Amino acid sequence: MSTALDLDLDLLIGEMPAVPCESSTHDPADAAHDDGPATHYVRMICPTCGTTVIKAYCRQFIDFIFGGGKIEHGDCPALPGVEWATVLGPIG
Numbered sequence: 634m635s636t637a638l639d640l641d642l643d644l645l646i647g648e649m650p651a652v653p654c655e656s657s658t659h660d661p662a663d664a665a666h667d668d669g670p671a672t673h674y675v676r677m678i679c680p681t682c683g684t685t686v687i688k689a690y691c692r693q694f695i696d697f698i699f700g701g702g703k704i705e706h707g708d709c710p711a712l713p714g715v716e717w718a719t720v721l722g723p724i725g
Contacts, residue, residue: 649725651670651671652670652671652689652724653670653671653689654666654670654671654689654690654691654694655671655688655689655690656688656690656691656694659691659694664693664697665693665694665697665702666691666693666694666697667691667692667693669691669692669693670691670724671689671690671691671724672690672691672692672695672723672724673689673690673692673695673720673721673722673723673724674687674688674689674690674720674721674722674723674724675687675688675689675690675695675698675718675719675720675721676718676719676721677704677717677718678717678719679706679709679717680712680716680717681709681710681712682707682709684706684707687721689724695720697714698714698715698717698718699714699715699718701713701714702714704717704718
């Protein structure tokens, strides 16, 4: 007989569903993204205004950020992604 604790543990240690890319501009048709799941958690801090977000991003967007891609939001100027991003760690 399974207890409630056994069922909770099964949920905690079982397979986790894939985390989707949380970029507000995520579109696999865009060269900066792919159709795969998110691979890393990233903290983005706008160097101009200080707006901060932590999101899960797809592998292609990580490559875009650190491959010279520029990031922008609101009225702030587009700046190289490396000035914004800190990879916090892999997902999974």
